Amino acid sequence: MSRYREDVQALLDDGWSFAGLYALDSPSRVRTVFANGAAIRVETVEVDDGVVPSIVDLVPAANWDEREAHDLRGVAFDGHEPLRPLVDHDLDLASWTVEVRGDDAYQVAVGPIHAGVIESGHFRFHVVGEKILHLDARLFYKHRGLERAAEGASLDGGARFVGRACAACAVTNGVAYAQAVEQARGLRSVPDLARARTILLELERVWSHLNDVSAVCAGTGLAAGATRFAGLTQRARRLNERLTGHRFLFGTIEVGGSALTLDGEAVAAARDELAGLGREAASGWRELLFNRSFQDRLPGVGIVRARDARRLGASGPAARASGVEQDARADSPELAYDDFAPVVPTRALGDVQARLEQRHLELVQSLELLPRLLDRPLAPCAAENGLPESDIGAARVESPRGATLCVVEREGDRLGRVHLRTGSYANWPVVAFAAAGNMLPDFPLINKSFELCYACADR
Amino acid sequence: MLTLLRDLRRLRKSIALGRPDRGRSLAVRPVDAGSCNGCEHELILASSPYTDLQRFGIGVVASPRHADLLLVTGPVTTRMREPLLTAYAAMPEPRLVVALGDCALGCNVLGRDEDLVGPVESLLPVDARIPGCPPNPDAIAAALLELLDSRPS
Numbered sequence: 001m002s003r004y005r006e007d008v009q010a011l012l013d014d015g016w017s018f019a020g021l022y023a024l025d026s027p028s029r030v031r032t033v034f035a036n037g038a039a040i041r042v043e044t045v046e047v048d049d050g051v052v053p054s055i056v057d058l059v060p061a062a063n064w065d066e067r068e069a070h071d072l073r074g075v076a077f078d079g080h081e082p083l084r085p086l087v088d089h090d091l092d093l094a095s096w097t098v099e100v101r102g103d104d105a106y107q108v109a110v111g112p113i114h115a116g117v118i119e120s121g122h123f124r125f126h127v128v129g130e131k132i133l134h135l136d137a138r139l140f141y142k143h144r145g146l147e148r149a150a151e152g153a154s155l156d157g158g159a160r161f162v163g164r165a166c167a168a169c170a171v172t173n174g175v176a177y178a179q180a181v182e183q184a185r186g187l188r189s190v191p192d193l194a195r196a197r198t199i200l201l202e203l204e205r206v207w208s209h210l211n212d213v214s215a216v217c218a219g220t221g222l223a224a225g226a227t228r229f230a231g232l233t234q235r236a237r238r239l240n241e242r243l244t245g246h247r248f249l250f251g252t253i254e255v256g257g258s259a260l261t262l263d264g265e266a267v268a269a270a271r272d273e274l275a276g277l278g279r280e281a282a283s284g285w286r287e288l289l290f291n292r293s294f295q296d297r298l299p300g301v302g303i304v305r306a307r308d309a310r311r312l313g314a315s316g317p318a319a320r321a322s323g324v325e326q327d328a329r330a331d332s333p334e335l336a337y338d339d340f341a342p343v344v345p346t347r348a349l350g351d352v353q354a355r356l357e358q359r360h361l362e363l364v365q366s367l368e369l370l371p372r373l374l375d376r377p378l379a380p381c382a383a384e385n386g387l388p389e390s391d392i393g394a395a396r397v398e399s400p401r402g403a404t405l406c407v408v409e410r411e412g413d414r415l416g417r418v419h420l421r422t423g424s425y426a427n428w429p430v431v432a433f434a435a436a437g438n439m440l441p442d443f444p445l446i447n448k449s450f451e452l453c454y455a456c457a458d459r
Numbered sequence: 460m461l462t463l464l465r466d467l468r469r470l471r472k473s474i475a476l477g478r479p480d481r482g483r484s485l486a487v488r489p490v491d492a493g494s495c496n497g498c499e500h501e502l503i504l505a506s507s508p509y510t511d512l513q514r515f516g517i518g519v520v521a522s523p524r525h526a527d528l529l530l531v532t533g534p535v536t537t538r539m540r541e542p543l544l545t546a547y548a549a550m551p552e553p554r555l556v557v558a559l560g561d562c563a564l565g566c567n568v569l570g571r572d573e574d575l576v577g578p579v580e581s582l583l584p585v586d587a588r589i590p591g592c593p594p595n596p597d598a599i600a601a602a603l604l605e606l607l608d609s610r611p612s
Contacts, residue, residue, distance in 0.1 A: 089538050112539065112542050113490055113491075113523075113542055113546055115521035115522070116519070116521075117489050117499050117502050117503050117519055118491075118499070119491045119494070119496055119499055120490075120491040120492070120493075120539055120542070140538065141493070141536065141538045141539050141542070142491070142493040142494070142533065142536055142538075142539070143493075143536060143538060143574055144493055144534065144536055144569070144570030144571065144574050144575060145570050145571025145573065145574035145575075146569060146570055146571075148571050149569060149570050149571045160569060161569055164495055164569045164570075165495065166495055166496055167495045167496045167497030167500060167593065168496050168497075168500060170495075211500070211503075224460065224463040224464055224467060225463060227467060227506075227507065227508060228463055228466060228467055228470075230503065230504060230506065230507040230508075231467075231470055231507050231508045231509065233504060233507070234504050234507045234508075234509045234596070237504070247501075247595060248497055248500075248593070250592070280466075283462070283466065284463065284466070286462075287460065287462050287463045287466075291460055291463075453496055454491075454496070455494065455495045455496040456496075458493075
């Protein structure tokens, strides 16, 4: 019998944290990925007669990963009881929901089609009166089989599949993929490549965080705030288009180099526009702070304490708002985040208010970071050869929603397997946890305070 | 709050969108049938002050039962097939279907055949197509207005 579980426990004891888990078809294997600072480690366990030991008791954050590996690759996890379906939708209600019994307990089904302009996903609330006892989230309505479809593609061509996973994380996912492939090919980043990618990652964060502030305003019914920040989101996307030709920065990330050209005029104009955006966002934020009826809705709602955030594997702004000072940007030597320090709010209580304030703090931080990165023109560049090649490459990049892991397994110049575990994927189980104990009408607000993507979780 | 509203008024003045001369409206029900979320993000901004789709009487409604038009994004995944058909069946007639974005049009779709059933026109009669990856808010607005104007009053 393998020492898989003992090895996992030893890594956890040594300060490594769980970063993802996925299965391979032939030979049937399960790989478990751990991160510690900038270091990434992949553990492998052979599937024996269709079964591997579960680690979900040691690492609750691996819950979705094991269920996905079961549904998509047919691996059973011994000790994961019950192993509820996650991606498999063909089973009856009782198989994928938690049974909630008692007087007056009933279920409220929401989705997959939501009332607003929101992605598709199904939420099944177990409630008494208006109080949520438990939430079963069933996503993967948007599962397109992108990881399987990418198998056999060229290493460069695989970027298209990863890019298509999600528009809101297109740069993050692209950079994670590119870095994973570059690592497997033995390529080393150069300063201009690091700078180009960091600029694009932060531009993605700026529009995304502006959108998230707008979404929380919409979640409380504050139309003026939602409209104000939607206007700023539009300005940020127009800036993206002026700089790169695409409002969501599609097609800007490639493997082995960067084609992005920004002349002196372009970077100066970008700095001006970002300064204007910063002023307007600060003014809008001030108004939100002094809006009593808005602020009354935020504290004490959807609480995730630091201990639970760590246990459930929360990541990104959602984790930092609970006081977990982790940010993959601080451990990204391949990017231009020199001396980066994560910010956390002074009132890191892990509620809607803290998650909203976290967006604001990070927005300010990104708007300080970008002018420094845009202080000189940018020319196309290529990564350098010189490092040893390997069969597996792995990279972690901080998206606006949390750390995103991409693992690439190569078969020569072809993709054998690619696995993408995004910040949204890490945080979805945390949303379900945060909802319990709250009023059902507060759920849209709680959900928007995380503002996760469905697309890149579903793939 | 007053400052927020004042700033918005200034913004609207500076953008100076025209006043529509149409006395008609369109109730839209979006359905995400497996998009990358790009079309949704752009559709949200079609309501921002820069496009302000509502000034034409075009707005998003919560239920297909209240909708004139089903706005479908994504390559239509196997798991969204039934919800999409259910939403269409719930609409009152006459009803319109618009395919929004390249995936819904069946262009450059990525994914595994077993997980996809699309494009939209393979399942529903499509009245208009809005290409783009994703189409921007102004393109979405222009296409919906063209469709609105092409219909007999």
